[in-house]
Amino acid sequence: MQIKYTIGVDVGGTNTQLALVDIAGRIVARDYLPTTGHPDAASYVKALGAKVTGLVEANGARGQVKGIGIGAPCANAASGVIEGATNLPWPSPIPLVDLVEKATGISTVISNDANAAAVGEMTYGSARGCRNFIMLTLGTGVGAGVICDGHLLSGSRGFAGELGHIFFHFAADRSCECGRYGCLQTVASAGGVVETARRMLAADVRPSALRDIPAPELNARAIGEAADAGDRMAIEVFDFTGRCLGEACATFAAFTDPDAVILFGGVARAARFMLPAMREAIEKHALHIYRNRIKVSVSSLPDSDAAILGAASLPFINTTKS
Amino acid sequence: MQIKYTIGVDVGGTNTQLALVDIAGRIVARDYLPTTGHPDAASYVKALGAKVTGLVEANGARGQVKGIGIGAPCANAASGVIEGATNLPWPSPIPLVDLVEKATGISTVISNDANAAAVGEMTYGSARGCRNFIMLTLGTGVGAGVICDGHLLSGSRGFAGELGHIFFHFAADRSCECGRYGCLQTVASAGGVVETARRMLAADVRPSALRDIPAPELNARAIGEAADAGDRMAIEVFDFTGRCLGEACATFAAFTDPDAVILFGGVARAARFMLPAMREAIEKHALHIYRNRIKVSVSSLPDSDAAILGAASLPFINTTKS
Numbered sequence: 295m296q297i298k299y300t301i302g303v304d305v306g307g308t309n310t311q312l313a314l315v316d317i318a319g320r321i322v323a324r325d326y327l328p329t330t331g332h333p334d335a336a337s338y339v340k341a342l343g344a345k346v347t348g349l350v351e352a353n354g355a356r357g358q359v360k361g362i363g364i365g366a367p368c369a370n371a372a373s374g375v376i377e378g379a380t381n382l383p384w385p386s387p388i389p390l391v392d393l394v395e396k397a398t399g400i401s402t403v404i405s406n407d408a409n410a411a412a413v414g415e416m417t418y419g420s421a422r423g424c425r426n427f428i429m430l431t432l433g434t435g436v437g438a439g440v441i442c443d444g445h446l447l448s449g450s451r452g453f454a455g456e457l458g459h460i461f462f463h464f465a466a467d468r469s470c471e472c473g474r475y476g477c478l479q480t481v482a483s484a485g486g487v488v489e490t491a492r493r494m495l496a497a498d499v500r501p502s503a504l505r506d507i508p509a510p511e512l513n514a515r516a517i518g519e520a521a522d523a524g525d526r527m528a529i530e531v532f533d534f535t536g537r538c539l540g541e542a543c544a545t546f547a548a549f550t551d552p553d554a555v556i557l558f559g560g561v562a563r564a565a566r567f568m569l570p571a572m573r574e575a576i577e578k579h580a581l582h583i584y585r586n587r588i589k590v591s592v593s594s595l596p597d598s599d600a601a602i603l604g605a606a607s608l609p610f611i612n613t614t615k616s
Numbered sequence: 617m618q619i620k621y622t623i624g625v626d627v628g629g630t631n632t633q634l635a636l637v638d639i640a641g642r643i644v645a646r647d648y649l650p651t652t653g654h655p656d657a658a659s660y661v662k663a664l665g666a667k668v669t670g671l672v673e674a675n676g677a678r679g680q681v682k683g684i685g686i687g688a689p690c691a692n693a694a695s696g697v698i699e700g701a702t703n704l705p706w707p708s709p710i711p712l713v714d715l716v717e718k719a720t721g722i723s724t725v726i727s728n729d730a731n732a733a734a735v736g737e738m739t740y741g742s743a744r745g746c747r748n749f750i751m752l753t754l755g756t757g758v759g760a761g762v763i764c765d766g767h768l769l770s771g772s773r774g775f776a777g778e779l780g781h782i783f784f785h786f787a788a789d790r791s792c793e794c795g796r797y798g799c800l801q802t803v804a805s806a807g808g809v810v811e812t813a814r815r816m817l818a819a820d821v822r823p824s825a826l827r828d829i830p831a832p833e834l835n836a837r838a839i840g841e842a843a844d845a846g847d848r849m850a851i852e853v854f855d856f857t858g859r860c861l862g863e864a865c866a867t868f869a870a871f872t873d874p875d876a877v878i879l880f881g882g883v884a885r886a887a888r889f890m891l892p893a894m895r896e897a898i899e900k901h902a903l904h905i906y907r908n909r910i911k912v913s914v915s916s917l918p919d920s921d922a923a924i925l926g927a928a929s930l931p932f933i934n935t936t937k938s
């Protein structure tokens with residue numbers, strides 16, 4: 295038997311995407327199914343298993359699949375179970391790895407979206423060959439996948455790398471959805487960017503295109519478009535975001551001595567306005583032994599396929615099932 | 617050949633200790649030599665090699681030694697080189713691993729003191745069987761050895777785990793020997809404890825035994841003795857230190873999802889005055905998924921032997937030499 299493929303499954307709140315991916319990271323075939331509308335998790339997995347088998351059979355890949363990798367919210371990589379995912383329609387815990395393995399007969403691993411993105415970048419993207427880097431996912435929340443010494447950090451229960459919830463002093467007066475104050479996520483997520491813009495708009499009277507956006511439509515994408523169009527205040531919003539990320543990365547450096555930090559997710563689309571401040575803040579705030587060492591860049595995987603490629607890369611790492 | 621022993625070498629600025637240690641962590645025999653007084657590093661290693669060979673031969677251990685583990689300041693575990701150690705008498709870089717291997721014919725690994733302490737605790741101490749913990753060394757400086765998924769985090773150049781130099785907001789106005797402000801070390805090292813005491817003494821007029829200690833003699837040990845004797849302000853000094861450590865550990869938790877934090881080093885002698893505040897701060901400040909999970913304790917290795925046992929444990933881990 296020759297291993298030619300993996301299968302990536304990206305479980306979203308509304309839709310589940312899956313793809314047959316070759317070992318070079320090319321998507322050979324893809325399919326999807328609704329995540330919602332099934333009476334229970336077992337029915338969903340039955341439908342998912344049929345889709346997986348369909349992909350394998352239609353592409354003559356039987357016996358050539360190394361494994362299935364699932365990227366899902368709140369996934370515990372160690373146990374293979376989804377725990378407390380508020381945006382999935384079934385009660386937790388969901389023993390998804392066991393269910394999928396039984397439905398397909400294919401070895402399955404799972405990880406959260408941010409971890410999957412990091413492994414995808416290391417397997418197929420710009421971090422190929424890099425054994426020490428941090429992938430920061432800047433979207434609705436802020437997540438991270440930390441690769442140290444070539445390993446994806448998992449931790450006692452698979453909850454390593456929740457770097458969106460480290461305390462960040464600039465954010466001390468910002469409340470986080472987790473119930474605490476000061477999480478990095480409150481400045482570096484899409485909502486954090488909007489909050490920064492709101493505060494800047496309130497703090498001075500400069501003209502800005504942002505003032506013309508109705509409050510409900512002031513989102514990170516709109517602020518990014520204003521920055522693209524040259525709006526000074528919109529650019530400053532991302533400059534501030536980059537500075538915060540850089541200061542946080544100065545602390546992250548002391549943890550894992552990384553070679554690179556890679557940004558990913560919706561907010562990273564405005565990276566060109568964040569990277570200069572981010573790099574400057576890292577060099578200014580990192581301990582001397584980490585200076586002039588840490589490359590900061592944006593994921594090289596296409597936005598639309600990164601989640602599925604991240605999931606498809608998971609069978610290449612050794613996740614420890616307990 | 618049966619492997620029965622390792623050799624631990626603890627390189628201090630004045631003396632170098634070495635010991636033949638059996639696989640259960642018992643010190644079978646020990647020796648020492650002065651670190652200073654040799655014309656160069658090669659001469660020092662020659663003397664060290666003779667001591668190692670002497671220990672092996674005198675105890676009938678030839679062919680039964682798994683390896684030599686060296687704990688040394690500023691040791692780069694990845695390259696085997698000591699870089700920029702200001703308290704060693706030779707110019708850097710010192711390719712100590714290569715030199716010792718050539719002098720003894722025994723496979724050698726090196727790590728910094730804090731990492732060695734962590735591996736020692738995992739190999740011989742209370743962390744046996746624990747795959748996720750953080751060892752905090754609280755002494756002249758603050759160091760850490762981070763064990764995640766059973767691995768000692770090394771990082772790109774072996775500088776992972778410099779947790780004494782993360783930015784800690786309570787310390788924003790304290791200058792660190794590294795040239796920056798706000799390092800955790802400025803509150804949690806021996807000098808940090810003294811600085812906290814000085815500030816408390818200046819901030820109010822309460823009577824305290826600490827006021828009777830002449831300024832040059834006000835050190836962490838003296839403050840610990842005052843706390844032992846029931847001095848209220850001395851106890852508050854360590855309570856504050858514990859609170860700072862707990863808040864910092866709440867951030868560390870988000871990095872590696874640990875089961876335990878273990879304290880080690882001179883300042884940890886006053887642990888009974890720090891642990892309650894430390895535990896309280898972790899539970900208050902950690903993200904909910906880490907609460908009621910992280911055990912905080914003090915190293916179970918005897919203070920006098922912990923460094924040498926840590927060094928002796930290093931051959932049991934896979935350090936990657938580049």
